[in-house]
Amino acid sequence: xxxxxxxxxxxxxxxxxxxxxxxxxxxxxxxxxxxxxxxxxxxxxxxxxxxxxxxxxxxxxxxxxxxxxxxxxxxxxxxxxxxxxxxxxxxxxxxxxxxxxxxxxxxxxxxxxxxxxxxxxxxxxxxxxxxxxxxxxxxxxxxxxxxxxxxxxxxxxxxxxxxxxxxxxxxxxxxxxxxxxxxxxxxxxxxxxxxxxxxxxxxxxxxxxxxxxxxxxxxxxxxxxxxxxxxxxxxxxxxxxxxxxxxxxxxxxxxxxxxxxxxxxxxxxxxxxxxxxxxxxxxxxxxxxxxxxxxxxxxxxxxxxxxxxxxxxxxxxxxxxxxxxxxxxxxxxxxxxxxxxxxxxxxxxxxxxxxxxxxxxxxxxxxxxxxxxxxxxxxxxxxxxxx
Amino acid sequence: xxxxxxxxxxxxxxxxxxxxxxxxxxxxxxxxxxxxxxxxxxxxxxxxxxxxxxxxxxxxxxxxxxxxxxxxxxxxxxxxxxxxxxxxxxxxxxxxxxxxxxxxxxxxxxxxxxxxxxxxxxxxxxxxxxxxxxxxxxxxxxxxxxxxxxxxxxxxxxxxxxxxxxxxxxxxxxxxxxxxxxxxxxxxxxxxxxxxxxxxxxxxxxxxxxxxxxxxxxxxxxxxxxxxxxxxxxxxxxxxxxxxxxxxxxxxxxxxxxxxxxxxxxxxxxxxxxxxxxxxxxxxxxxxxxxx
Numbered sequence: 200x201x202x203x204x205x206x207x208x209x210x211x212x213x214x215x216x217x218x219x220x221x222x223x224x225x226x227x228x229x230x231x232x233x234x235x236x237x238x239x240x241x242x243x244x245x246x247x248x249x250x251x252x253x254x255x256x257x258x259x260x261x262x263x264x265x266x267x268x269x270x271x272x273x274x275x276x277x278x279x280x281x282x283x284x285x286x287x288x289x290x291x292x293x294x295x296x297x298x299x300x301x302x303x304x305x306x307x308x309x310x311x312x313x314x315x316x317x318x319x320x321x322x323x324x325x326x327x328x329x330x331x332x333x334x335x336x337x338x339x340x341x342x343x344x345x346x347x348x349x350x351x352x353x354x355x356x357x358x359x360x361x362x363x364x365x366x367x368x369x370x371x372x373x374x375x376x377x378x379x380x381x382x383x384x385x386x387x388x389x390x391x392x393x394x395x396x397x398x399x400x401x402x403x404x405x406x407x408x409x410x411x412x413x414x415x416x417x418x419x420x421x422x423x424x425x426x427x428x429x430x431x432x433x434x435x436x437x438x439x440x441x442x443x444x445x446x447x448x449x450x451x452x453x454x455x456x457x458x459x460x461x462x463x464x465x466x467x468x469x470x471x472x473x474x475x476x477x478x479x480x481x482x483x484x485x486x487x488x489x490x491x492x493x494x495x496x497x498x499x500x501x502x503x504x505x506x507x508x509x510x511x512x513x514x515x516x517x518x519x520x521x522x523x524x525x526x527x528x529x530x531x532x533x534x535x536x537x538x539x540x541x542x543x544x545x546x547x548x549x550x551x552x553x554x555x556x557x558x559x560x561x562x563x564x565x566x567x568x569x570x571x572x573x574x575x576x577x578x579x580x581x582x583x584x585x586x
Numbered sequence: 587x588x589x590x591x592x593x594x595x596x597x598x599x600x601x602x603x604x605x606x607x608x609x610x611x612x613x614x615x616x617x618x619x620x621x622x623x624x625x626x627x628x629x630x631x632x633x634x635x636x637x638x639x640x641x642x643x644x645x646x647x648x649x650x651x652x653x654x655x656x657x658x659x660x661x662x663x664x665x666x667x668x669x670x671x672x673x674x675x676x677x678x679x680x681x682x683x684x685x686x687x688x689x690x691x692x693x694x695x696x697x698x699x700x701x702x703x704x705x706x707x708x709x710x711x712x713x714x715x716x717x718x719x720x721x722x723x724x725x726x727x728x729x730x731x732x733x734x735x736x737x738x739x740x741x742x743x744x745x746x747x748x749x750x751x752x753x754x755x756x757x758x759x760x761x762x763x764x765x766x767x768x769x770x771x772x773x774x775x776x777x778x779x780x781x782x783x784x785x786x787x788x789x790x791x792x793x794x795x796x797x798x799x800x801x802x803x804x805x806x807x808x809x810x811x812x813x814x815x816x817x818x819x820x821x822x823x824x825x826x827x828x829x830x831x832x833x834x835x836x837x838x839x840x841x842x843x844x845x846x847x848x849x850x851x852x853x854x855x856x857x858x859x860x861x862x863x864x865x866x867x868x869x870x871x872x873x874x875x876x877x878x
Binding site for chain 2: 337338464466471477481483484485489
């Protein structure tokens with residue numbers, strides 16, 4: 200339906216919704232400005248403690264994460280104990296006869312399992328992408344949506360929703376548009392910078408492409424049917440895991456695994472890149488390959504996350520900082536630590552989303568409400584202790 | 587083992603389609619240090635970037651033991667040619683030992699983490715430079731002089747045959763400059779070939795066996811005594827310089843460059859000197875020499 204056909208009531212509601220949505224994007228716009236400003240003050244911030252050995256911390260984080268997963272399975276409308284969850288797990292994983300109630304099995308396997316896995320994977324993916332981008336661009340203020348992945352994926356999803364595609368089409372479209380946005384950023388900045396120093400042009404082009412796709416999203420919403428399509432687009436963009444089904448998991452897991460494994464393998468090379476291109480090359484790093492690889496992988500996992508859970512902000516920015524403060528900036532430990540912390544963070548946030556109030560909160564709302572003050576806290580703490 | 591030789595043969599280099607330097611030739615062997623001198627913007631950095639394989643020369647060849655480095659991967663280059671950049675502050679606070687361990691990246695597989703042996707090697711390099719006490723400090727929090735030493739340690743961890751240093755004494759205080767120069771001449775004695783740029787012609791006398799003087803019109807290579815002369819420095823930098831020798835010291839002949847500065851506080855003789863100069867009288871009186 201075109202906007203010309205709308206009755207008065209509809210257009211009023213449309214405006215209210217739009218204002219709400221624009222508010223959200225204005226907030227995103229501010230984030231971009233902050234990023235821009237931070238380009239100048241890169242050198243001021245630092246985090247991390249020397250001589251901290253990584254292995255014990257990784258082990259502790261893993262234990263906490265496993266505990267959090269078990270607890271997450273018990274949370275929700277239907278009350279269950281950790282023992283019930285373990286019984287279902289034993290039954291389902293190892294085929295043991297545990298005499299679990301069938302409701303327990305249904306709740307754990309059909310409702311909570313996909314959700315918990317999705318939260319873990321999305322958190323790990325966004326945090327790993329954030330840590331990679333921060334190392335790659337020598338800037339602790341960048342986040343995974345820097346090169347336009349989130350905005351691109353957001354547009355892809357909105358457009359698919361507008362066209363009435365089913366969930367598979369929406370995810371695929373989000374994914375493809377996310378990649379296209381980053382490729383656009385990459386090729387435009389390569390053309391502009393003529394191979395000299397890529398970093399700044401990449402970041403600036405990323406902002407331009409993000410703004411462009413944000414405009415496309417707004418356009419999509421503007422022409423969307425305000426009774427039907429517009430709310431579904433808006434809700435999708437706000438993000439959430441409530442509709443995640445077990446069939447959706449491969450679509451999320453496959454690209455995330457394909458993206459994260461190379462990042463983990465080549466993570467030591469990233470250390471050299473955070474000293475700048477020429478130094479990295481002089482240290483024997485194939486900078487072109489490593490940069491392209493990390494950009495591709497980080498984009499892949501970001502797009503997959505956005506496709507599965509909407510535009511979830513802040514995780515990729517805050518978590519690498521937290522990890523850096525705990526284990527230091529060496530990516531050998533930082534990347535695995537970010538993965539674990541990111542998974543833990545989104546899992547806990549998603550638990551809060553579904554338990555805090557009678558209605559479920561959008562994921563992106565809580566990641567921002569908790570993430571923003573937390574980030575400020577990290578910044579002040581970082582200044583006091585480490586710079 | 588054959589005599590190692592790092593050589594530039596008629597190298598012409600520049601950016602995109604602008605030629606910055608043309609027809610540069612020199613060679614250095616083990617235990618030699620080449621000091622590159624020249625005013626700002628004359629092409630020292632361009633030449634450096636070419637020697638490190640960042641820029642492909644427009645013409646000529648850059649060779650190590652007769653092999654053209656243009657055909658090498660950055661990995662092969664890093665194993666044989668170490669680079670000490672100007673000291674800087676990175677955005678992340680790596681511990682010093684981690685920074686030095688990064689020098690091992692060209693020696694391990696790209697998908698491997700540095701092993702215990704690599705960390706030991708890095709610690710050894712710190713010890714070699716006498717800065718083991720810095721190992722656990724944060725790279726962002728040590729002084730400029732210490733940071734320069736750490737960067738030298740990192741390049742040593744690459745176990746290179748040739749060391750390329752970009753103004754290793756820039757922005758260091760006097761004491762740290764001397765410490766760095768002392769380390770450089772020590773490394774040269776151990777058989778490493780060092781190529782460095784500097785803005786102080788004195789450094790050529792202090793630790794170089796060869797000098798390359800680069801100006802907009804010509805490039806000259808030779809021993810410090812041949813190349814660094816009062817005339818050539820005047821031509822290069824456009825200032826008056828006296829080269830002084832000192833024999834009284836027990837450590838042999840000392841040679842240094844002293845620029846002529848015409849003004850002294852509260853002294854009008856500079857003004858007078860200029861007036862005399864304009865009249866055609868040679869300047870000779872009331873000059874105040876200031877040490878570089």
